[in-house]
Amino acid sequence: MHSRIHFREVVPSDFREMIKILQSCYSSADKMPISMDGTAIDNPEGPPWIWYGDAALFWQLAEMDGQVLGFSLSRHVKRHVHLHAIFIDPKFQNLRIGQQFMIRHWEQGILEYPEVDSFSLGVYQKNIGGIRFYKKLGYQELDQSSIDPNQDNGLGDW
Numbered sequence: 480m481h482s483r484i485h486f487r488e489v490v491p492s493d494f495r496e497m498i499k500i501l502q503s504c505y506s507s508a509d510k511m512p513i514s515m516d517g518t519a520i521d522n523p524e525g526p527p528w529i530w531y532g533d534a535a536l537f538w539q540l541a542e543m544d545g546q547v548l549g550f551s552l553s554r555h556v557k558r559h560v561h562l563h564a565i566f567i568d569p570k571f572q573n574l575r576i577g578q579q580f581m582i583r584h585w586e587q588g589i590l591e592y593p594e595v596d597s598f599s600l601g602v603y604q605k606n607i608g609g610i611r612f613y614k615k616l617g618y619q620e621l622d623q624s625s626i627d628p629n630q631d632n633g634l635g636d637w
Contacts, residue, residue: 489539497547500547539584548568551564562598
């Protein structure tokens with residue numbers, strides 16, 4: 480990892496730069512994802528931005544020399560930690576920032592929730608690079624229809 484890269488918690492004044500990164504991660508041919516309430520995820524008036532302040536969420540940001548390089552968002556539910564999103568500005572990909580985000584995601588989950596017994600994430604099927612990245616880190620594909628929604632560890636809540 481580049482020694483000048485610094486990780487910290489997100490503050491609301493970071494949202495504008497985070498939205499720029501989000502937009503840069505989608506080509507003009509890709510449609511910007513839509514949130515559960517039907518708003519585009521780059522709309523600061525909708526999810527995930529309005530979730531800021533939720534105690535179950537952990538927002539982290541990577542920066543270098545004052546420039547935002549990427550961000551991630553994860554949530555704790557019972558004994559489960561779910562990675563909602565990780566976005567790295569395309570100009571700064573392949574610097575191992577994603578790997579550092581993941582290490583911090585696991586460390587934060589275990590530190591704050593010692594009883595955690597699972598970590599999960601979702602990735603679009605067409606995101607082949609993302610799937611390869613997560614598999615290298617030990618993640619396995621799981622058919623969501625096989626998850627018992629009554630599990631008490633939080634995994635069934637996703």
